[in-house]
Amino acid sequence: MKSCTLTLKCEKEMDCPKEVVMWNYYDHEHLVGTHFKLYYKARVLAERDDWALVYREPKIPGIPISNSGLALQYMEGDVMKTFHKDWLGFLLEMEVHFKDLPNDRSLITVIYKMNVPQFYKIFEPIFKWAFRNWFEAAWIEDEPMRLRRWKVYKLGFKDFYGIDYINKRLPKSEKTEVPKYKFNPPIASFSTINKTEGMERPFSKSFELGYND
Numbered sequence: 614m615k616s617c618t619l620t621l622k623c624e625k626e627m628d629c630p631k632e633v634v635m636w637n638y639y640d641h642e643h644l645v646g647t648h649f650k651l652y653y654k655a656r657v658l659a660e661r662d663d664w665a666l667v668y669r670e671p672k673i674p675g676i677p678i679s680n681s682g683l684a685l686q687y688m689e690g691d692v693m694k695t696f697h698k699d700w701l702g703f704l705l706e707m708e709v710h711f712k713d714l715p716n717d718r719s720l721i722t723v724i725y726k727m728n729v730p731q732f733y734k735i736f737e738p739i740f741k742w743a744f745r746n747w748f749e750a751a752w753i754e755d756e757p758m759r760l761r762r763w764k765v766y767k768l769g770f771k772d773f774y775g776i777d778y779i780n781k782r783l784p785k786s787e788k789t790e791v792p793k794y795k796f797n798p799p800i801a802s803f804s805t806i807n808k809t810e811g812m813e814r815p816f817s818k819s820f821e822l823g824y825n826d
């Protein structure tokens with residue numbers, strides 16, 4: 614059967630280094646927290662270094678039926694490759710290209726591709742509309758999280774430890790040199806996301822998530 618590839622490219626700049634954004638893509642818990650409007654449930658089935666196989670139950674905007682699928686993600690240099698397979702049988706291939714810009718900024722380019730029978734070509738405008746909406750909705754929710762991570766990292770924040778001078782009730786350090794942020798997957802977690810039960814979204818409604826600063 615003749616096939617064709619539906620494609621969409623989305624691009625945005627971030628006010629933080631690319632490694633912070635990479636961390637965000639590997640912080641699987643935030644799927645049901647930050648993106649509680651987009652996901653019902655997530656479970657990490659297997660994870661090693663930058664390879665992760667994740668079960669997700671996304672809520673597709675405008676479609677009142679539940680969905681579920683598997684996604685494999687891994688890094689090739691500065692590109693994260695992801696393969697999503699949902700219960701409808703479609704295979705969505707996503708690439709996220711990370712590029713650092715001057716002044717601790719970055720350019721993030723996301724390319725969505727879906728190989729389908731030629732007949733489906735007429736649905737490409739809907740494909741582009743749906744995935745652009747998804748990209749924009751997720752970006753709006755991710756952006757404050759990334760900026761907050763970068764902000765607290767510059768203050769000396771370490772996972773599961775906090776900020777040293779605050780923990781020790783010391784005056785704020787005058788040190789201005791910030792070591793390069795290092796993305797070092799897998800991301801440590803103490804939650805149930807790696808266990809059989811996975812993680813469900815903790816709420817269905819919330820006014821902001823504490824990202825109001």
Ligand SMILES: [Fe+2]
Nearest residue numbers: 637643751755
């Ligand atoms: Fe996200």
